[in-house]
Amino acid sequence: MNKTPLFGRHEALGARIIDFGGWAMPVQYSNVIEEHHATRERVTLFDTCHMGEIDVSGPEALPFLQKALTRDLAALETGQMRLSLLVNEKGGILDDLTVYHFGGDRYRLVTNASTREKDYRWLLGIREQAGFRQVDIIDRSDVVGKIDIQGPRAEGILQGLVPVLLKSLTYYTFLETSVGSVPAVLSRSGYTGEDGFEVYMASGEAGLVWDLLLEAGRAQGIRPAGLGARDTLRLEAGMMLYGNEMCENVTPYEVVYGWLVNLEKDFIGRDALARQKREGIRRKLVGFQMEDRGIARHGYPVCRDGAVIGEVTSGTFAPTLQRPVGLAFVAPDCREPGTSITIRIRQSEARATVVPLPFYRKEKKNEFYNTFI
Known part of the structure; x- marks a missing residue:
């Protein structure tokens, strides 16, 4: 498996390592739910050097x-x-x-x-x-490192390490600066639904930046978080995962990405997408919340009136919401919020309801649901 420059630090912190698409990555350090809440309430660090x-x-x-x-x-x-x-x-x-x-x-x-x-x-x-x-x-993937610092305390911690005023860095903007003595690129962005920053540096300096951030945030309760919390956080925020919600057989109009398509310009795939927009889609990605006990998982059938109408792409227990939620493809006539559906979980039918996305929105800005970025 490939290893990021921070692999040794994950081992030293006692992280549980998994194979994530050929990368040895930390899925959790202590407890996924604790790391999830730490991101929502305080601040966490994520190793994203594999991107x-x-x-x-x-x-x-x-x-x-x-x-x-x-x-x-x-x-x-x-x-x-x-x-x-x-x-x-x-x-x-x-x-x-x-x-x-x-x-x-x-x-x-x-x-x-x-x-x-x-x-x-x-x-x-x-x-x-x-x-x-x-x-x-x-x-440049092999020579660029990336660390995400996410949560309401992220700005205050990072501010003490950079020579620029971070309040001036608005959502989905970035600048070239330094973290400590390390040249870096900072963008105000993330994959959690919280305020935060993605920090880029030379891969050989990733360990130093990681250590600087952990030390600077010690008094603020900073902690590392793994892929498990990253997944529950992104799902609460209604954010998609490539390989689950998206693949080469899924189009932007079938998910929440129609607003990213500009048919007024020429690009590869334009004609096919223009045709689909005219003729309509045969499935649509929706959010749902469980009404019965049970967690829907990737691949579970979605039913209505006893007939299969789609398939779950992602599902989890949402720690912030304290209930199971998920994303699924359904027939277009079942896409409206309030529609009653069932999820087939181990030969039984569990009731669920289609709900608006995102499930959780702390900030008004969310790159999947606002067209200004």
Whole structure:
């Protein structure tokens, strides 16, 4: 398995390590629910060094990205970031990724860990097939480290380590600065539904930044958190996971990503998505909450009036809400909040209700449900 630069620290902290898409990652340090509540109420650190970073630059960088991605990036200013999608010719989602604009013709794409190599090959293929000669595409994932500090106390802790005023850093913006003596990029963003920052540095400096953040946050109750809490946090916030809610056979209109598609510009997959928008979808991702006991898991059938109408993509007990919730694909006529459904759990039917997303929203800003980013 691949190991992040922080693997030794996870072992020293007694983390339980699992294989996550070929990476040896901490799923929990003590207790998933405790780490979840610590994020909502105080502050936690997540090792996200396994994620991908691909730099795109050169005179044709913007035209290239306009061709490759579904979203119009022409107005993306220096220091801003945007969520966007790579889709294939059929409109299927190859990845949901974040685009950082470093100024001029310099951009960075931050990808999911499981799609990093696929994304890189896809981008190289577009450059070749579309004839872009003045764009450089470099996979920097092996030399860039990433740590997320999340929770209501994140700003105060990080502020003591940086020479810039973090209050001026608004949601989905970033800047180049330093953490302690380490050059870093800070973005106000995350995958938890809380305020927080994603911190990028040279991979060889990740351990130092991790130690600095833990020490600076000691009095504020900071603690590391693993993938288990990261999953319950993102699910409460209604955020999707590639491989669960998204794959190459799922389109943006079938999930919550229709707003990331700009059919006014040309991009790979545009014609297929324009056709689907005209003709309609055959399934839709919805949120649901359980009314009976039981937790719905990935792959469980969703039923209505005894007939299977879909499938669960993610499900968990939501610690903040104190009830089981989940995401599922259902027939379009069952998508409205208030619709009664059942989840087939071990040969029995457990009652559930379709509810609006997200399940939890502490801040008004949430990258999956606000179109301003």
